[in-house]
Amino acid sequence: MKKAIQLIKKHATFLKGMFILIVSVLVVAQLLSIFKTLSLSKFQNILDNVSWWQFAIILLVGLIAIIPMLGYDFTLKKMANLEYPNRYIFEASWIINTINNLAGFGGLVSIGLRNEFFGKGAKDKRIIGALTKILVFVLSGLSIYSLFFFVLIQFFSLSDYVKQYWIWLLGAGLYFPIVFLFARRKKEGLLSGLSVKNRWRLTATSFFEWTGMIVTFSLIGYFLKSPIPLSDAIPLFIAATVIGIVSMIPGGLGSFDVMMILGFSSLGLPRETVVLWLLLYRIAYYFLPFLLGALLFSKHLFTKLDEKYNGIPLQLVIEIFHKLIVGLLYFSGMIMILVATIPEAFTTNKWLEHLNPFRLHIIAQFPSILLGFSLLIMGRGIAARVKRAYWPTIILLVVTIFYAFLTDFSLLTVFYFVLLLLLVIVAKRELYREQLVYSWETMTVDGIIYGILTILYLIIGFYNLPSFSNHFGHHYHHPLKPGSFLLFPSEKAWLSGFIAIMIVIAFLSLFTRYLRGFKKKVGEPLNKEVANHILTTYGGNIDSELIFLRDKEMYIYYEETEPTVFLQFRTINNKCVVMGNPSGKKEDFTAALKAFIFDCDALGYLPVFYEVSEKTVLTMHEFGYDFIKMGEEALVDLHSFSLAGKKQRGARALMNRLTKEGYTFEVVQPPFTNQVITELRAISDSWLEGRKEKGFSLGFFDEPYLQRNPIALVKNQAGEIVSFANIIPTYTKESATIDLMRHHKEKAPSGSMDFLFIHLFDYLKEDGIHYFNLGMAPLSNVGKYRSSFIQERIAAFVYEFGSELYSFQGLREYKSKYASLWNPRYTLYSRDSWILYVMIALLIIDNQKTDETLTE
Structure with a gap:
């Protein structure tokens, strides 16, 4: 007897398996006979x-x-003193019990799962002991x-x-x-x-x-x-x-x-x-219940995966989920409009019938068109992640569901819209922006969609006319064959639809105005005290002084309560175009850029960074920004610059000639008298010859701006000013530059600006400045090669033919006479922006009249 018992224990697993197999075979055989x-x-x-x-x-x-059944795991929590939150216990318990219901095996599956969820995969004696007690009950x-x-x-x-x-x-x-x-x-x-x-x-x-x-x-x-x-x-x-x-x-x-x-x-x-x-x-x-448990289990696995990979999987899923909702809203709106426009197409063409999720026959004309276009504009609001789009979209979908009930009830249609409604509800937290800023890019996309739908409707209405007459009274039949799926039920129906489109336009305008909100802007007007504090405390760059032109907004970054960095920018459409690199404390640049991007994003704007250095490119590329090369800036090494040598033979001759003719160089310090300002203005007007000035990236003649810094002058034998340039500080000893370079068209001799530059080099060298920045040569070495980025080639095309005042050809050649170093400059833009519109925005801003933006 003992040997038999030992033999059974030794082969217990095999015997158990055979028992299950035999029972299973008998059960299957019995089921087959029953089903017959x-x-x-x-x-x-x-x-x-x-x-x-x-x-x-x-x-x-x-x-x-x-x-x-969830009570088992809440009891386990008390017995084993588990510190998991109740929500985790609820979800884990549902997963464990629903899987165990199907798997069975005497509860062994539940023990393994509970040890995995509550013991983190380790053999926790405390949990295993409690589980064995629970299993008994x-x-x-x-x-x-x-x-x-x-x-x-x-x-x-x-x-x-x-x-x-x-x-x-x-x-x-x-x-x-x-x-x-x-x-x-x-x-x-x-x-x-x-x-x-x-x-x-x-x-x-x-x-x-x-x-x-x-x-x-x-x-x-x-x-x-x-x-x-x-x-x-x-x-x-x-x-x-x-x-x-x-x-x-x-x-x-x-x-x-x-x-x-x-x-x-x-x-x-x-x-x-x-x-x-x-x-x-x-x-x-x-x-x-098992399917629900499987969903919760998938969530559990996804959470672990998301934690392992630093939240990247969740961001990817959210982005896909958001685009799915937007796509469904646009798809729903277009289908509803088309069903109203060409209803026969969705009944006589099988592929269109399968494409149509609504299966509606009575939905047509005004309500369908109104709802369809409304879904499109709400799709735009959801696509832009605007908070204000949430409740109108919810209400719109509820109305659409009731409309489907009242017109031509279809379980598929109702299910489709209920599912879409649930998706929008779940996606609520993704709607974080304060307002809709309708960008040129989205206007283009929506304009194409609206235009096609409207034109299609009007063309179909015209071609549906059974006949038409010319001014002689002759009667002609339309060449389209009757019975085409593009025909309306009647001209009266088409006319009512046309009126509906007019009403829809009014609704779209109201919806869009609502989504736009109160049009909040990023940043603030120039704060001179803060700007001066940042520049004198932490330093700046060659573009920093442009903030005092007052034609740009100012974004200030605070480290706790101390302002340490500012950015200067101007807003056009949905683009906040930042001029140059950040100014201030270099250690805070990354944090300041991140804060600026975050604040822009919250209000629906996209930053564009114009003429920035390679270091800023590397920082912003990590934030997902694309870049194109905009040109190269010329630097003169003042410590090594000399007029000696064959290369500078022409410059030496020029300096000697103008010196002999009695021309002199002088640097004057502010404040300047009214007489000096009047002379400078006369020179500037002569140089402009009636043309408007550029702004934004270049200075313009503005007295408060000129009164801030020294001005380099060239005077003739009579002591009259014939050329001038205002010196722009960078608030460091690293470099300096000039902004306005103006000479009198009649009084200034040929080469007066070269005369000014060469004297200025010596002046700044004596002041301890290392480099003189001659400024950028726009489009220098940009988009010239077959391998160049298509974006750079587009930029070169737009910029080359878009400037009214300055010609960029030959500018590099002129600056090469003095430059010993060339640094590339770039424009950075979000991948949600189109390069064509980015370049148009830059072109508009650079050529905008200064009196249109100047504020006191």
């Missing part, structure tokens, strides 16, 4: 008698029935019901067929009393340390779990109008469940079903009804 006797037509008739709302209630009750609810119905069939008149299962009910019924008494008396071992409170808590959880199963099963029988009384159906259900558990087949699949089909068939219920009953039960209590 089923009638599909009868099955279909029974299914047709169950309404959609009954299906919905069954599924809802099946989901609710799972909830009591899982069947206590089934045992209580088994004992109850065993007593019931002994003392009450029930079906003889049900009574034959008394042994299964008795065996299962004895389980709970034995376990409860054993747990109460056992001081050591498996059930030791289990408090009375936890024992009752586990018992109640198990009882309500099995109650949920019984209620779900009984409700399905009620909707199927089963004639079998519950006093017979429930004991048979419990007995079949016990047999399914003993069979050890996952979820009792097969063995339970065979018992129920044979049992209910013997009680007079058609097999087709029994099969449908079991199918609905499996779907409601097992598969639907």
